[in-house]
Amino acid sequence: MKKLATLTVLAVASAASFAQSSVTLFGVADATVQFGRGSASNNSGLGSGGNASSRIGFRGVEDLGGGLKAGFWLESGFNLDDGTGSSNLSGGDYNNQFNSGYSAGSGLRFARRATVSLMGDSWGEFRLGRDFSLQYLNASAYDPFGDNGVGSTLLTNTRMGLGGPVATRVGNSATYFTPNFGGFYGAVQAYRGEQPAGTNHSNGNGYGARIGYKNGPLDVGLSYAKTDYAADAADYRVGDIKDWGLGASYDFGMASVMAAYRKQEVNNAAFGDPEGTGYIVGAKVPVGAGEIRASWSRFETEFTGVDAKADKFALGYVHNLSKRTAVYTTFAYVKNKGGAGVALNGATLTSANDNSKGLDIGLRHVF
Template sequence: MRRATLATFAWGALCAAGMASAQTSAVQSSGGGSSVTVFGIADVTLGHGSGSIASQSQLYSGGNTSSRLGFRGVEDLGGGMAAGFWLEAGLDIDDGSTGSTNINNQSNGSVGGFNFNRRATVSLMDFWGEMRLGRDFTAHYRNRTDVDPFGNNGAGTSQPQAGSIGGPTSTRASNIVAYFLPPNLGGFFGEVQYYFGENGSPSPIEDDGTGYSGRVGYANGPFAIALAAGRTKFAHTATNGDIDSANIGASWDFKVVKVMGGYYRDKVDKLGELTGTGYLVGAIVPFGFDQIKVSWSTYGTDAAGDPTARKWAFGYVYNFSKRTAVYATYARVSNSGGSTTALNGSLTDANRSSNGYDLGMKLVF
């Protein structure tokens, strides 16, 4: 009985915090008190964007769900304790390449080649929760993806995600030491993280890429709400400085429609401080086995003119099965205050609009 409870808890902890890959099917091998799972998603999209300067058509990966290949496992250590690992690489299905990763959370630290850029962690789990170390989502990112009907993918990606000034740790960070609350607290959940920039000392940039992030929330029945905040340190210059991010996200599932919304704020403490503010409201409507998606989002900064982009997005997902789906998304972004945001690789003049659409297919394995 105890081992069954442990197995349930261990997999719950490994798949917690809104990881999309928790919904994938898997090929498993197991022996004794351990198991290993291979999982992935192959998603390819025909996208088009139009703007006042230039339009573009392209085949790209991840219009509905980010393509990936991963391996995860858990081992029963006895006495109610378990250990786990999670290795997950991003894939670009259009050309067969893999995504880049960020070295030590630096803005100039991107490297390519095959790597587990999406997640690379080891964990130790018990009744007290989970300790997780490695590369992972930052806690303050999760509120952007959890309440976006489009999951921060494709032309429908929310403007607080697409336009964020949150820097290299806006989505993920390397060298994380994290703690997650156990999943049996009556709906309450939370996590805290500290991550290292790992620069030499003494140095003017010794703290660059070092930071912390945290999230606390409540999810029970149809309602969920979470608050998150984080800070990443950078040297104070004309173009860079400490980055503070804070947000709140909430959702309510009425069965016939799931509504969601979020508020986001980022601040860069450079010479001439810059602040970005964004909002999102959205909905997912189940239509048989399929989904209709809609969202409105906006993000702008207090730079000269207050450049701001506002986006409407509409989407439909047709599920052939639990593993295979086709989808279509249309989005339109309007600019003001000098903003030049454009969709799907197109270019547009300041204060002009841009349109984009995606037609794609995904397979889960």
């Protein structure tokens, strides 16, 4: 009887332990028929991530007791149109490309996010690994298209923006997120370039912070980040980078409106210390089982002899077939000035200052 009682207690304890832990497989499958129109050539084909980036991931949480939890998050992007992996390096992620053993190939890898966390009910979350930069989170939070597809804001467009190396994600990072204190929230982040011997050891080192207020229909966020890089005489985007961001949104019920501002500065004397300034104004309007999305965004890049400016106008509609499945379409038009050459959906331009159009028609499923 004693042995039976002991086994029973152990079985109950083991069951309770498993009940307090969870691991989830999750992802997005998003395919888009894309059309791009440019002055030199047009393009059409099947793409991926017109409404939400295609991805697959694993996340888990363990309850350690006393309000303390441990968690992990591994997330890999992929291209649904051809089945290849997506490196998610944001076009020029020097923060990771300089790292020994890291390559920008197209194999499936956890480059979207790879973190481990400690979380407390009263004190927030401490997170280590590869994650979104706080400056990107602040800019994308006020984009009605969620920085996906042909309608995504120019504030996060690496071709126009100056945040290049750490525009979207940072590796080797440590981030602390506060809990919500009566609507107020915040986060601080530090990241390292981890350069090999014989190189500039400060390349890729940086820090960022974000504070905000979110309560009811109002959300306001402010961010700042600084990243160290040795100036590159061949690339106007590379040098010590400073990045400021401010955004706000308000949900009126019948519609939610949002606006954001972003300022970037690069310490690169060879190009006259380039500056970039971006704006976005957008809205989401629920209509039955769907939602209309619209935005105008502008980004202006200034350096020696250049004052390039692009304006993007985007209009889209998402129709929810269920809680997990939706069909959507988005149309966008870009007007380039001052030497800007932004083209949409793979189209090409004969020369800078030509305009471009793009259209997405897609199907998205969340699992």
